[in-house]
Amino acid sequence: MHLVMGSPNRYMQEKNILLDAGRHISPLGNKALLVGDDTTLEVVREKLHKSLKESEIKFREEVFGGEVTKMEAQRIADLLKKENFDLIVGIGGGKAIDTAKAAAAYADRKLITIPTIASNCAAWTPLSVFYDENGTFDEYIIFQYSPTLVLVDTVIIAESPIDYFKAGIADTVVKFYEARASASNKEKNSPTRTALKIAEECKDILFEFGVRAAEDLEARKATKAVEKTVDSIIALGGMVGGIGSDNCRIAAAHAVHNGLTVLPGTHDFLHGEKVAFGNLVQLELENRSTEFDELIFLLNKIDQPITLAQLGIDNVKESDLAKVAAKSCSPEESIHNLPFKVTEADVLKAIKNVDLKARKYLSQIK
Numbered sequence: 309m310h311l312v313m314g315s316p317n318r319y320m321q322e323k324n325i326l327l328d329a330g331r332h333i334s335p336l337g338n339k340a341l342l343v344g345d346d347t348t349l350e351v352v353r354e355k356l357h358k359s360l361k362e363s364e365i366k367f368r369e370e371v372f373g374g375e376v377t378k379m380e381a382q383r384i385a386d387l388l389k390k391e392n393f394d395l396i397v398g399i400g401g402g403k404a405i406d407t408a409k410a411a412a413a414y415a416d417r418k419l420i421t422i423p424t425i426a427s428n429c430a431a432w433t434p435l436s437v438f439y440d441e442n443g444t445f446d447e448y449i450i451f452q453y454s455p456t457l458v459l460v461d462t463v464i465i466a467e468s469p470i471d472y473f474k475a476g477i478a479d480t481v482v483k484f485y486e487a488r489a490s491a492s493n494k495e496k497n498s499p500t501r502t503a504l505k506i507a508e509e510c511k512d513i514l515f516e517f518g519v520r521a522a523e524d525l526e527a528r529k530a531t532k533a534v535e536k537t538v539d540s541i542i543a544l545g546g547m548v549g550g551i552g553s554d555n556c557r558i559a560a561a562h563a564v565h566n567g568l569t570v571l572p573g574t575h576d577f578l579h580g581e582k583v584a585f586g587n588l589v590q591l592e593l594e595n596r597s598t599e600f601d602e603l604i605f606l607l608n609k610i611d612q613p614i615t616l617a618q619l620g621i622d623n624v625k626e627s628d629l630a631k632v633a634a635k636s637c638s639p640e641e642s643i644h645n646l647p648f649k650v651t652e653a654d655v656l657k658a659i660k661n662v663d664l665k666a667r668k669y670l671s672q673i674k
């Protein structure tokens with residue numbers, strides 16, 4: 309398809325923008341269901357409720373079940389219809405937002421997203437990633453509409469958990485490397501070229517401001533570095549997929565992430581943390597040594613795992629690593645978006661090389 313593009317109707321990011329939320333929301337409707345978890349509803353409560361009341365918007369809160377399942381989204385969609393809400397506001401991390409997004413689509417209501425952490429671009433995109441009740445990946449569905457309004461209060465983000473933010477940086481910087489790889493064998497129409505430039509800008513911003521932003525966020529300060537990094541994670545990151553579409557997708561890094569999940573030792577690590585290691589494996593497979601060195605520096609500075617030991621799988625058996633490689637290379641995996649053929653043996657070798665190089669790097673900078 310020549311031109312595909314999706315983006316929110318309006319994206320607004322500012323310190324304390326939630327104090328003005330009612331003014332921005334009231335043109336869209338006057339009865340809103342606020343969906344999040346106990347924590348995320350709490351962090352926005354003071355500013356959001358005051359502002360909605362000032363704008364005479366009726367609202368109530370609904371705690372979602374914690375996982376993005378179709379059943380939970382349908383339950384919330386039914387509430388939207390039964391209680392005649394015009395709007396749904398998804399508040400939180402990706403899971404709360406994806407649930408609200410699906411409910412909005414099922415009930416045909418306008419969606420507002422309020423990310424309370426900057427861990428990924430879920431607040432921007434028109435898609436939800438579904439799981440079953442046990443947390444196993446089901447599928448992702450791209451809906452007809454993107455969020456009508458995205459409100460990003462950088463003061464709230466600055467007070468969010470640092471680990472999610474750092475993993476969000478890792479999960480966003482990867483977009484450049486994966487989009488470039490997956491687009492390389494495709495005919496590059498104008499949107500693809502534009503998306504690749506955005507992905508590069510996104511990466512450059514993270515290299516320039518990411519480390520400082522993580523320090524500032526740890527000090528709970530909404531500085532310029534935090535703002536620029538949040539732009540990259542939520543908005544620019546969302547644009548890469550929104551404009552690049554099928555030509556700019558995930559590649560080896562996310563496949564290796566999926567491969568790593570076969571080892572229970574990695575389960576406590578955040579998505580972006582496993583992707584960080586996968587990103588290094590991709591660059592190793594691509595034989596891009598200069599970029600590898602640049603990336604290892606950034607990832608280490610923001611405490612992302614770069615060795616197998618840091619990934620919770622110290623002294624891992626070769627046969628277990630072979631399972632990781634096998635899963636990474638299964639036919640449906642995005643590793644096959646690389647512009648060359650990759651075998652399980654290649655991936656196994658690349659994983660071991662990354663670990664070796666990263667251990668050497670760490671011993672040199674001690």
Ligand SMILES: NC(=O)c1ccc[n+]([C@@H]2O[C@H](COP(=O)([O-])OP(=O)(O)OC[C@H]3O[C@@H](n4cnc5c(N)ncnc54)[C@H](O)[C@@H]3O)[C@@H](O)[C@H]2O)c1
Binds near residue numbers: 345401425431436472
């Ligand atoms: N739709 C998309 O385009 C897209 C993109 C990437 C990822 N995802 C999905 O997003 C989900 C992962 O999302 P996530 O990493 O944001 O985490 P999450 O939604 O799983 O969890 C976030 C956690 O952080 C807490 N939290 C959020 N804001 C906080 C704050 N300000 N202070 C204290 N605690 C806070 C929440 O209570 C929750 O426990 C996965 O389901 C993934 O598939 C979707």
Ligand SMILES: [Zn+2]
Binds near residue numbers: 479562579580583
């Ligand atoms: Zn990811």
